[in-house]
Amino acid sequence: MGIVDTAARPAIGGGLRLQWEPAQEAHVLLYPEGMVKLNQSAAAILTRCDGMRTVADIVADLERAYSTAGLSPDVCAFIALAVERTWLELRP
């Protein structure tokens, strides 16, 4: 764990759903009989995990959106963790 292939295409795991909840003013990840409220960076990453974009695309996109550089290690670490928790699945 901890290492992600930057060419992989992450997608929200089967049976889970990501949505914006106005009442909580946050994105939440919904899964059977439970949910997690996401902080802003987690939401920024997960909303880009659409099964089309690669990890590298997501990093580039985030760096553009937040006008910064060097996000790759943090994004990869988060994606690895999310895969471990089955929030995300990696597609080739």
Add this chain to the structure above:
Amino acid sequence: MSGQCAMDAERPGPPLWLLLELTYRCPLHCVFCYNPIDFGSVGRELETGEWLRVLEEARVLGSVQLGLSGGEPLVRDDLETIVAAAHRLGFYTNLITSGVGLTEPRLQALKEAGLDHIQLSFQDSTRRMNDFLSSTRSFELKSRVAALIKKYRYPMVLNVVLHRLNIDHVEEILRMAERMGADYVELANTQYYGWAWRNRAQLLPSRAQLRRAQDATARFRERVGPRMRIFFVVPDYFETRPKPCMSGLGRVFLSIAPDGVALPCQSARMLPGLLFPSVREASLRSIWYDSPAFNRYRGEGWMKEPCRSCPERGRDFGGCRCQAYLLTGDAADTDPVCGLSPHHHLVTEAVERAERSAAEAPLAEPMAFRDYRGGTARD
């Protein structure tokens, strides 16, 4: 008892979890059923349109996880309509079913309506439990339903309620779950409310049984590895700290009974001196935020000693109000499961009695099976 209590509490958050108990009707007669004993006398069930209005109002308030249970929710032939409306509103929909009535056409319709998740509860009476374990008809039913659940690409989540009469079969139960292709198995020990409270003397396992069951579960886990996740929920009678019941009454959980009565927990209807409003008479918003019944056990103002000055109170909220009421007669008492409660002996004595009676004669007292006459059917 009524009035504006607990006003030291800050305004509560939204009812994130909404449970609709669509009906108390059920083809089964479980001895541990958590429905109220007098469910036969509960008023007329809400109609489809009324349930849809509840969904809309709850969604506006911020509810997002939706449980559909009962009774057996499949008894309602508008279940598909309710699921479709909930899905459209953005709920994550969980169906909690015994599987009785879950035919392929209905499952297909539910899938199309947007149902997100199914929990197959192995909620079955003792008689049937024995049938089941000896692989007769109800096993075939569950297996057929399990296969359907897989076919429609839902994870196979099995919930089994444990008690003295089946806890020794944990290994067989797990093997059967494995044969059914379960992904998750929850072995939940009976909670003593409703019918289970009435049958407590017969249902409470002994410590030795509990230990054997935990050992068997650990061995099984080791053998199957991560392909089947097993959760074992210890009955709180064997603990010395209470569970943070409902994460605190009136904080995240809202339950609607079949007749529209809104409750902060399914079993809260038994709490004395509280008038729980019906969605037929008031808006969900006013019920959740303003009704005295929902405010009664919010915050800490209602607490008595030892909770009132205990550092744990923000974490466990003093335990379960229903359990306090059932055991001590005062719903504001510390949950007697807590070792600091002056009533803790009531719990340990019940466990000791269970030890003795389990050793003597497993079924010395008659047991009430859930039925519509308040439990006159005896085994």
